[in-house]
Amino acid sequence: QKEVEQDPGPLSVPEGAIVSLNCTYSNSAFQYFMWYRQYSRKGPELLMYTYSSGNKEDGRFTAQVDKSSKYISLFIRDSQPSDSATYLCAMSGDYKLSFGAGTTVTVRA
């Protein structure tokens, strides 16, 4: 079993829809939770960062962490075609990040 599980999709939604992404993990030591966005042939770009459990909102993006369930989510409201990318969850208990496999999202105009 992988340390971080993420459904690879692909996920296709119409413009304006809410995109819901999630990951589960097994390592209780993880305290720092991140979401990265990766466009084709580019490096991952840090989108959201959350420490421990709770919610964090940044514009159209909301990240949620439930440590009791070992489950994290990312919601994208009012999705745009420019949101089409691969979204990677990542988490850490120390200096090293463990990544999910990434979910490929396409927002249709």
Added chain:
Amino acid sequence: GAGVSQSPSNKVTEKGKDVELRCDPISGHTALYWYRQSLGQGLEFLIYFQGNSAPDKSGLPSDRFSAERTGGSVSTLTIQRTQQEDSAVYLCASSSTGWPNYGYTFGSGTRLTVV
């Protein structure tokens, strides 16, 4: 520099040849990481540098892989006697601190193809 710079962006090499991949981290970032991303796979940790030291090399797949960092800045990942399974995107990242980890800044990667 403004971001993490990696070179070359693409590299095609013949099986059995050695390759060197270069990473220029963000100026002042003490922590540097190498990851590998294979098609359809997540990012696989290779090695972590703090300054010029590598306290964690646990992700290097075999003794054909080595890495060094000089002057607390540029890092080189070397793959000797390349194999087809080494084909992947090699990503370098840096951060201002190794711990706690607030997330890295990644370069665009080197796409390695072994033929």
